[in-house]
Amino acid sequence: MTTTEAHTESFDAVVVGARVAGATLGIRLARAGWRVAVVDKATFPSDTLSTHILHPPGVAAMQRWGVLDGLAATNCPPIHTYAFDFGPIAISGTPGTTATPVAYCPRRTILDKILVDAAAEAGAEIREGFAVDEIVIEDGRVVGIKGHSKGGTAVTERAKVVIGADGRHSLVAEAVRPEQYNEKPPILAPYYTYWSGLPIDGTFDTYIRPMRGFAIAPTHDGLTLTVGGWPYAEFEANKKDVEVHFLKLFDAVPAIADRIRGAKRVAPIAGAPVSNFFRKPYGPGWALVGDAGYNKDPITAQGINDAFRDAEQVANALDQSFSGARSFDAAMGDYQRVRDEHSMAMYEFTCQLATLEPPPPEMQQMLGGILGNQKAMDGFAQMNAGTISPMEFGAVVGGAHD
Numbered sequence: 001m002t003t004t005e006a007h008t009e010s011f012d013a014v015v016v017g018a019r020v021a022g023a024t025l026g027i028r029l030a031r032a033g034w035r036v037a038v039v040d041k042a043t044f045p046s047d048t049l050s051t052h053i054l055h056p057p058g059v060a061a062m063q064r065w066g067v068l069d070g071l072a073a074t075n076c077p078p079i080h081t082y083a084f085d086f087g088p089i090a091i092s093g094t095p096g097t098t099a100t101p102v103a104y105c106p107r108r109t110i111l112d113k114i115l116v117d118a119a120a121e122a123g124a125e126i127r128e129g130f131a132v133d134e135i136v137i138e139d140g141r142v143v144g145i146k147g148h149s150k151g152g153t154a155v156t157e158r159a160k161v162v163i164g165a166d167g168r169h170s171l172v173a174e175a176v177r178p179e180q181y182n183e184k185p186p187i188l189a190p191y192y193t194y195w196s197g198l199p200i201d202g203t204f205d206t207y208i209r210p211m212r213g214f215a216i217a218p219t220h221d222g223l224t225l226t227v228g229g230w231p232y233a234e235f236e237a238n239k240k241d242v243e244v245h246f247l248k249l250f251d252a253v254p255a256i257a258d259r260i261r262g263a264k265r266v267a268p269i270a271g272a273p274v275s276n277f278f279r280k281p282y283g284p285g286w287a288l289v290g291d292a293g294y295n296k297d298p299i300t301a302q303g304i305n306d307a308f309r310d311a312e313q314v315a316n317a318l319d320q321s322f323s324g325a326r327s328f329d330a331a332m333g334d335y336q337r338v339r340d341e342h343s344m345a346m347y348e349f350t351c352q353l354a355t356l357e358p359p360p361p362e363m364q365q366m367l368g369g370i371l372g373n374q375k376a377m378d379g380f381a382q383m384n385a386g387t388i389s390p391m392e393f394g395a396v397v398g399g400a401h402d
């Protein structure tokens with residue numbers, strides 16, 4: 001091989017990870033006409049350790065990209081109402097907008113496969129069952145990946161940019177060691193499972209009790225997802241008997257405990273605490289998207305929304321950079337700024353909620369104040385869904401009192 005041949009880039013972008021962040025980036029870059037490979041050690045369809053509330057902004061994104069019909073075709077039940085039961089106060093509202101009124105709770109086996117297929121259809125090269133073992137760095141710049149298919153020999157692929165969409169334990173991040181900021185250790189120990197015979201019609205119900213919380217939502221195949229947890233301080237003590245502690249969660253709400261006793265559990269209990277951080281999402285020849293760049297406790301279920309939004313932003317930034325319209329640093333710097341500005345208030349709200357401590361006095365006062373005011377309760381549901389920001393919700397509450 002001559003030196004020139006050895007350094008030929010096969011791709012404009014190689015994306016490591018093909019789930020909600022990586023497949024979406026594959027769709028967007030391939031549709032823009034760029035040569036993109038999306039690789040994942042998993043094969044699809046397959047599950048991942050995650051529940052799967054897809055708030056209305058995520059639904060709107062899928063609609064924008066023309067992949068929502070694929071989800072509708074799977075008979076995933078729509079969710080039109082979010083209900084929050086804090087014990088003394090219970091409120092409910094609509095999480096979406098007139099254009100996108102509903103949320104869904106699609107199994108990741110189904111959602112991720114829809115996205116991977118759409119990326120392939122758009123022209124991205126998808127390599128399933130391909131593990132990336134090493135990020136290739138030359139003269140301080142990421143220039144490619146080295147990996148292998150199951151049982152195969154090592155392959156190197158070179159690209160203008162390697163994007164880590166490889167989740168919170170990102171190999172790409174490990175290789176490039178980005179600045180990490182606003183870090184918080186794990187706050188909550190979350191677990192989940194599925195039930196038959198626990199029907200729930202069109203609502204996503206959340207119950208918050210002192211140091212305990214759980215939620216219930218309808219998913220595919222007539223099954224119901226339950227997800228709940230306890231403070232991370234109890235993680236070690238409870239981890240030997242997760243099942244007992246998980247089932248005890250429901251005793252805090254006797255009507256639900258009764259219904260659980262009449263239902264059949266159809267899956268093991270899964271879950272894991274996660275740490276909270278932002279990472280600088282770009283540098284010479286590399287970028288991070290989804291959990292690889294910004295991770296937070298799942299209590300507000302923002303991960304898929306955020307992965308979609310960030311993948312769209314990164315695709316736009318790379319399009320500008322590849323086409324020469326803007327420098328890589330300028331375009332990606334904007335991505336980081338927009339991501340952080342958009343996420344910070346929700347990040348703080350999420351980390352506060354994940355403590356499972358009684359709502360602070362000002363929140364209790366706010367909840368009491370909006371009780372019975374449908375517009376403000378819709379605002380609370382929309383804020384939890386990421387449809388409006390905490391600041392916009394503040395304006396809704398202010399307006400409701402005018």
Ligand SMILES: Cc1cc2nc3c(=O)[nH]c(=O)nc-3n(C[C@H](O)[C@H](O)[C@H](O)COP(=O)(O)OP(=O)(O)OC[C@H]3O[C@@H](n4cnc5c(N)ncnc54)[C@H](O)[C@@H]3O)c2cc1C
Pocket residue numbers: 016017018019020021022039040041042048049050051052053054130131132133165166167168170171190191271272274289290291292298301302303304305307
């Ligand atoms: C318990 C729990 C519950 C959650 N519930 C929700 C919820 O209800 N709603 C919500 O929106 N979010 C939820 N989240 C968050 C959500 O799971 C994530 O935000 C989301 O999956 C991030 O997507 P991603 O594409 O960035 O990464 P991931 O979904 O983690 O995908 C990363 C992919 O990269 C691949 N990969 C990693 N390393 C390599 C390698 N070296 N070579 C090849 N492939 C590799 C992996 O195989 C994987 O497929 C939850 C998280 C947890 C832990």
